[in-house]
Amino acid sequence: MTDPLPDHAPLRVAVLGAGTVGADVLRVIGTSGDELAHRIGAPLEVTGIAVTDLGKDRGEHVDRALLTDDPASAIAGADIVVEVMGGIEPARTLLLEAMSHGASVVTANKALLAQDGVALYEAADANGVDLHFEAAVAGAIPLVRPIRESLAGDRIEKVLGIVNGTTNYVLDAMARTGASFDDALASAQELGYAEADPTADVEGHDAAAKASILASLAFHTRVGMQDVHCEGITSVTAADIAAASRMGRTIKLLSIVERVEEEGEERVSARVYPAMLPDSHPLASVSEAYNAVFVEAEAAGSLMFYGQGAGGAPTASAVLGDLVTVARQRVHGGVGPRESRYADLGIIPVDALRNAFYVSLTVQDKPGVLAEVAGTLSSHGISISTIHQETEPAEEGEPERARIGIATYRALESAMDSALDDLDSSGAVLTIDSVIRLEGE
Numbered sequence: 001m002t003d004p005l006p007d008h009a010p011l012r013v014a015v016l017g018a019g020t021v022g023a024d025v026l027r028v029i030g031t032s033g034d035e036l037a038h039r040i041g042a043p044l045e046v047t048g049i050a051v052t053d054l055g056k057d058r059g060e061h062v063d064r065a066l067l068t069d070d071p072a073s074a075i076a077g078a079d080i081v082v083e084v085m086g087g088i089e090p091a092r093t094l095l096l097e098a099m100s101h102g103a104s105v106v107t108a109n110k111a112l113l114a115q116d117g118v119a120l121y122e123a124a125d126a127n128g129v130d131l132h133f134e135a136a137v138a139g140a141i142p143l144v145r146p147i148r149e150s151l152a153g154d155r156i157e158k159v160l161g162i163v164n165g166t167t168n169y170v171l172d173a174m175a176r177t178g179a180s181f182d183d184a185l186a187s188a189q190e191l192g193y194a195e196a197d198p199t200a201d202v203e204g205h206d207a208a209a210k211a212s213i214l215a216s217l218a219f220h221t222r223v224g225m226q227d228v229h230c231e232g233i234t235s236v237t238a239a240d241i242a243a244a245s246r247m248g249r250t251i252k253l254l255s256i257v258e259r260v261e262e263e264g265e266e267r268v269s270a271r272v273y274p275a276m277l278p279d280s281h282p283l284a285s286v287s288e289a290y291n292a293v294f295v296e297a298e299a300a301g302s303l304m305f306y307g308q309g310a311g312g313a314p315t316a317s318a319v320l321g322d323l324v325t326v327a328r329q330r331v332h333g334g335v336g337p338r339e340s341r342y343a344d345l346g347i348i349p350v351d352a353l354r355n356a357f358y359v360s361l362t363v364q365d366k367p368g369v370l371a372e373v374a375g376t377l378s379s380h381g382i383s384i385s386t387i388h389q390e391t392e393p394a395e396e397g398e399p400e401r402a403r404i405g406i407a408t409y410r411a412l413e414s415a416m417d418s419a420l421d422d423l424d425s426s427g428a429v430l431t432i433d434s435v436i437r438l439e440g441e
């Protein structure tokens with residue numbers, strides 16, 4: 001670099017959290033400070049780093065003198081606050097406080113944005129500061145900025161994809177290596193992909209938070225956590241994965257947000273659930289903690305975004321991109337996009353949608369049972385596309401049992417709920433083992 005460093009007063013940066021993501025953010029600021037200064041037009045000066053454990057060794061790029069276990073003192077006087085501590089409180093109060101003092105905010109905290117994004121947006125607006133959160137959705141993959149800015153002139157119809165690295169890692173390991181759910185989850189935690197409480201990953205809450213953020217941005221409507229139908233992967237079994245494989249399919253945890261038009265009224269559907277995709281579908285081959293997202297827009301057509309959705313360095317890349325953006329705005333003036341919620345669309349509940357299903361049942365292995373099951377489905381307007389039956393070894397003195405796997409054509413979700421209630425109370429059906437949607441036809 002031959003150009004002299006910018007002659008601008010340093011921008012004071014507080015970093016809340018120095019864990020998986022924060023340590024990598026600090027490493028890059030430490031190793032690439034001059035480059036970042038050129039790109040921004042001013043040097044960055046880290047003035048405080050909030051952590052819970054002051055004694056922990058955090059490597060050469062975390063200046064121990066800047067560590068504090070009092071995050072409120074870290075944000076005092078900061079121009080920019082980078083929040084990578086996670087959780088709702090104290091993160092929420094700290095960010096509102098920082099913005100009220102004129103600091104811009106960069107956060108990776110999807111849980112906070114999904115729960116209290118409105119308060120954060122309003123504080124950013126009221127104080128004329130920036131609120132950026134590229135790292136909150138799909139890790140390193142540029143997705144928030146493309147939706148918020150690049151596609152701001154288009155009309156987004158649908159966003160569908162894999163936005164949780166941990167669950168993708170777990171499902172991929174179970175399918176490819178036969179790993180148990182618990183072992184695969186432990187590896188994802190060791191690799192730094194999982195949330196502090198991995199329940200948020202496996203129960204789908206993390207993907208639902210991301211769906212709420214994506215839907216809000218894509219459809220210019222406030223979509224909160226409570227508006228997202230959410231099912232995680234805890235009930236997906238090795239038998240389901242084997243059944244999917246037999247059907248030429250792969251199970252993935254999908255986040256889907258789309259506009260649904262019915263009788264002239266447009267509403268938003270936001271949902272997260274495990275689904276069986278055909279093996280030929282591009283999302284079926286997304287492995288490990290990678291994420292992939294399709295955005296369908298009226299003029300742009302279908303766009304695919306793919307890359308590392310979790311992990312320290314990839315997530316730090318997204319945080320640093322936002323940090324450079326808000327820092328440039330400090331130097332050159334201007335603020336980034338505000339909350340856009342003018343469309344204010346209603347939410348369509350999942351039971352009003354039409355989906356295809358895979359249903360696995362354990363039944364008595366006797367004449368007429370298949371006909372009864374088919375009749376029950378048909379009485380709710382559900383028609384069968386394929387059926388697979390295997391006899392189960394019977395215990396001594398127990399009746400013969402069979403396991404049947406049924407794939408249906410699309411039907412109303414509410415009709416499937418009623419059909420499952422009827423099957424559950426039928427004497428021929430011993431247990432309903434799985435109900436998994438089929439997507440990507």
Ligand SMILES: NC(=O)c1ccc[n+]([C@@H]2O[C@H](COP(=O)([O-])OP(=O)(O)OC[C@H]3O[C@@H](n4cnc5c(N)ncnc54)[C@H](O)[C@@H]3O)[C@@H](O)[C@H]2O)c1
Nearest residue numbers: 017018019020021050051052084085086108109310311315
């Ligand atoms: N790990 C990932 O792959 C990933 C990807 C995208 C987004 N995120 C988000 O980034 C954030 C951080 O994730 P992480 O994986 O780095 O977490 P982590 O648990 O590894 O690190 C959290 C850090 O914050 C500090 N901290 C937490 N509470 C604190 C408090 N009250 N006071 C002071 N310090 C506190 C901890 O000491 C630790 O240094 C979360 O919001 C997470 O959802 C993580």
Ligand SMILES: N[C@@H](CCO)C(=O)O
Nearest residue numbers: 164165166194195310
């Ligand atoms: N726990 C999250 C981190 C990235 O947001 C995941 O596994 O995708």
Ligand code: NA
Nearest residue numbers: 134137139141
């Ligand atoms: Na991202």
